[in-house]
Amino acid sequence: MTSTVTRHRPSPKAGRYGFLQVLHAEWTKFRTALGWVIGMMVAALMVVLFAVLAGVSSNQKGSSPVPIGPGGGPxxxxxxxxxxxxxxxxxxxxxxxxxxxxxxxxxxxxxxxxxxxxxxxxxxxxxxxxxxxxxxxxxxxxxxxxxxxxxxxxxxxxxxxxxxxxxxxxxxxxxxxxxxxxxxxxxxxxxxxxxxxxxxxxxxxxxxxxxxxxxxxxxxxxxxxxxxxxxxxxxxxxxxxxxxxxxxxxxxxxxxxxxxxxxxxxxxxxxxxxxxxxxxxxxxxxxRDSLPTGAHLREILTGTFAALIAVIVVGALFITAEYRNKMIHLTLAASPRRSRVLVAKAIVLWAVTFVAGSVGAICATPLGERLARRNGVYIFPVSSLTELRVALGTAALLATASVLALSVGAIFRHSAGAVTTVIVAIVLPYILIAIPFIPAGVSKGLATVTPVAAFAVQQTLVPYDHVASNYTPYYGYYPLAPWAGFAVLAGYALVSLAVATVLLNRRDA
Missing domain, CATH: 2.60.120 (Jelly Rolls)
Structure with missing residues (x-):
């Protein structure tokens, strides 16, 4: 008699459940690591704290009122x-x-x-x-x-x-x-x-x-x-x-x-x-540069810069800590498909950072605006929908930057190198475009091809063809539309994640 052995193949449903297990495991790791949770809380608080400082530090009381045109704008x-x-x-x-x-x-x-x-x-x-x-x-x-x-x-x-x-x-x-x-x-x-x-x-x-x-x-x-x-x-x-x-x-x-x-x-x-x-x-x-007593949402949300550093550190540590503590062996043993681990980490990290960033930005915006107006600062008006877009865009910026840090951390396997690389890629260009007298071509170039282009999500000002002005990122005018600027950062993050996935599959843990 001839016996037939049938190889068991996991059903698609089982495969999906396997990924959910990996996702749950990564979420459990994150929420039980007190330092990472505190890091996200610090990021959200930085956005709020800097909004408060921006609101109280500029005193324009006694300034002449800003003229308002028939359309309601300054x-x-x-x-x-x-x-x-x-x-x-x-x-x-x-x-x-x-x-x-x-x-x-x-x-x-x-x-x-x-x-x-x-x-x-x-x-x-x-x-x-x-x-x-x-x-x-x-x-x-x-x-x-x-x-x-x-x-x-x-x-x-x-x-x-x-x-x-x-x-x-x-x-x-x-x-x-x-x-x-x-x-x-x-x-x-x-x-x-x-x-x-x-x-x-x-x-x-x-x-x-x-x-x-x-x-x-x-x-x-x-x-x-x-x-x-x-x-x-x-x-x-x-x-x-x-x-x-x-x-x-x-x-x-x-x-x-x-x-x-x-x-x-x-x-x-x-x-x-x-x-x-x-x-x-x-x-x-x-x-903006013709109205010294004015401000716009990006100036209220200057804490995004400090929050960015915090989420970059947490993002890098989310993977490099496992290499440092040798926990990566257990993680990969539990999930032979290594790419799932990195994707699960990216999803968890992006979601947590987005929530923290949303809470920080949504709380910071009205608080900073209210304090600034009390001090006589004129806030360039925007619709409620635009204000929400800026807040959620800021959260998405922070979340995507954290995934970029995670990916670079998986490539380098070392937190210091990963953090330094991402800071140089994002924070350094941000500092350069924050210099008012840097040539406009340089400033616009950095805000077009580097990850700092994502700060266009905070843009609310509109340039006018019949008004000569310094339309540079320093004054809140980015060369790319909000979605296009964010796409630049997302592109860097996705490419880095793809490279990290390939290396994770090829290299020994």
């Missing part, structure tokens, strides 16, 4: 305004034959320069109150003719800067709340630039000439500039409620106004129908 609303009240509908036109800017190169050293977004033109504005609605058409330093309204909207018109050989004629027409802007190269043939609806102008609005000169950007910093424009051929149709032109600086005390360079000031003169107007400031959304 704005810069400072410029020199030569105006009269216009009752009801009407039209105003003017020619701009010169726009020259000066930039300080040192104390008392004012030199001619180019301020790309220097502005000279016509404006219809509800009032001289900062943040009030408006529409304007203007010639700019380097961006041709533009029509802008309510600080955030910008429409391009005729190209090329103005000069005596390239005069630009500008016109604004009001019909109720509708403002239409036109531009011309000869004062006869007009091209429509744009039409916008400006709610809240009221029956009588302020209309006239303006000059604005934003701070010049360079070398990682800014310097207040001043610009002078020459106007002619001023014509008005409609009911002027005044009889004389009044000139003055709007927003002279605004915290977002960089001020005039030394020995300069705003002014206007009129002679034979020609106006010469000198002004400084800008009409635009406020950005």
């Amino acid at each position: 704005v810069t609303d400072s410029f020199y305004f030569v105006h009269q009240p216009l009752a009801g509908n009407g039209s105003i036109s003017v020619s701009v034959s010169a726009l020259k800017s000066s930039i300080p190169k040192g104390p008392g050293d004012l030199r001619p320069g180019i301020v790309p977004w220097a502005k000279a033109g016509l404006i219809i504005k509800q009032s001289t109150r900062q943040g009030s609605p408006y529409a304007a058409i203007m010639a700019t330093g380097s961006h041709g003719v533009r029509m802008q309204d309510n600080y955030v909207n910008d429409t391009a018109g005729l190209p090329d800067p103005v000069s005596t050989a390239s005069v630009r004629w500008l016109r604004l027409d009001r019909s109720g709340d509708t403002i239409t802007g036109h531009a011309s190269a000869d004062g006869t043939h007009w091209t429509k630039v744009g039409t916008t609806r400006v709610s809240g102008l009221g029956p009588t609005a302020q209309v006239g000439l303006f000059v604005a000169s934003p701070a010049a950007v360079g070398g990682g910093g800014t310097a207040g500039s001043v610009s002078t424009a020459t106007f002619g051929d001023l014509r008005i149709q409609g009911g002027l409620a005044g009889s004389t032109w009044t000139g003055g600086q709007v927003g002279a005390e605004s915290p977002s106004f960089a001020g005039y360079p030394e020995s300069t000031s705003g002014s206007f003169t009129e002679s034979n129908g020609r106006f010469t107007v000198t002004g400084a400031g800008d009409m635009a959304p406020a950005v």
Whole structure:
């Protein structure tokens, strides 16, 4: 008689249960190791503690209030305004034959320069109150003719800067709340630039000439500039409620106004129908480096840096401690499929770190914001959904960094080497982008290709094409979108985990 021996094959269900056993074993190891649990608690507390310190350390009490635009966001609303009240509908036109800017190169050293977004033109504005609605058409330093309204909207018109050989004629027409802007190269043939609806102008609005000169950007910093424009051929149709032109600086005390360079000031003169107007400031959304009394969520969550070090150490020790104590032999004997062990460790570590990070960030954000506001700091507004995205993104950043440390620990089998490597890969680039005067290209490069790109999950500020500024990670502007920045760190972690898995299967324990 011939007997047949049937080899037993574990069912898929049994295989899955085997992995669950490994997962439970790794969770048991983690929760029974007091040092690792304390490490995660410290990470969460660091996020909260630094948020408290950020809230109480910046005292802006007594500062001028930040202007708020029609859309509810902070704005810069400072410029020199030569105006009269216009009752009801009407039209105003003017020619701009010169726009020259000066930039300080040192104390008392004012030199001619180019301020790309220097502005000279016509404006219809509800009032001289900062943040009030408006529409304007203007010639700019380097961006041709533009029509802008309510600080955030910008429409391009005729190209090329103005000069005596390239005069630009500008016109604004009001019909109720509708403002239409036109531009011309000869004062006869007009091209429509744009039409916008400006709610809240009221029956009588302020209309006239303006000059604005934003701070010049360079070398990682800014310097207040001043610009002078020459106007002619001023014509008005409609009911002027005044009889004389009044000139003055709007927003002279605004915290977002960089001020005039030394020995300069705003002014206007009129002679034979020609106006010469000198002004400084800008009409635009406020950005971080133009608002010294402001802060954003990333600055509240500076404790992420300290928490990052804590989770890196715990992540590395979660695997290297077993090599040091020779426990790795028992672990691998209990689970012959070695890759399961590393995957189970990664899942447990990621989940625990994510929970700790979420608790820390969710508690830290409202607490830090409340304390900062009490001290007069203006917090750039975000929606509740964005705030939650930042908190959970911060937790995911910490969790993924801990898995990266785990993977490197499995590769090196030594905690000191693993911790040092991951800190150099993440913390060192973070320190470098935190230096305000590091070249923008270097800063953006580090925030694009290194794991520190994941800090983009904390980004809440929006760059504007019509506002020149230092859009660098130092000020909270990352080159990658939040999800893309996180994907960079996740890529490093997954590749490291794959390498660690291959080495774990090939090497002796």
